[in-house]
Amino acid sequence: MTGKPCARCGSTERYASGRCAPCKRESSRAWYAANTERKREATRKWQAANPELVAAYDRKRRGKAANLAAMNANAIAIMTL
Numbered sequence: 001m002t003g004k005p006c007a008r009c010g011s012t013e014r015y016a017s018g019r020c021a022p023c024k025r026e027s028s029r030a031w032y033a034a035n036t037e038r039k040r041e042a043t044r045k046w047q048a049a050n051p052e053l054v055a056a057y058d059r060k061r062r063g064k065a066a067n068l069a070a071m072n073a074n075a076i077a078i079m080t081l
């Protein structure tokens with residue numbers, strides 16, 4: 001179990017599962033990079049297919065931001081009392 005170097009990179013750093021740590025890190029990094037691109041593409045498609053939902057989310061987000069701004073204004077008003 002221990003001390004056997006990885007066939008791919010020669011590292012002896014292993015996880016408890018037995019997988020080579022540097023190779024696992026590299027593959028998950030690559031998977032993440034590939035996946036963010038896919039996710040972005042899926043989001044683009046979803047937004048194109050659901051413009052009214054996107055607008056609704058946008059309104060919600062803007063409403064939250066407006067609430068936050070009002071809260072900040074209140075906090076400033078209290079602080080300057």
Ligand SMILES: [Zn+2]
Pocket residue numbers: 006007008009010011020021022023024
């Ligand atoms: Zn390796």
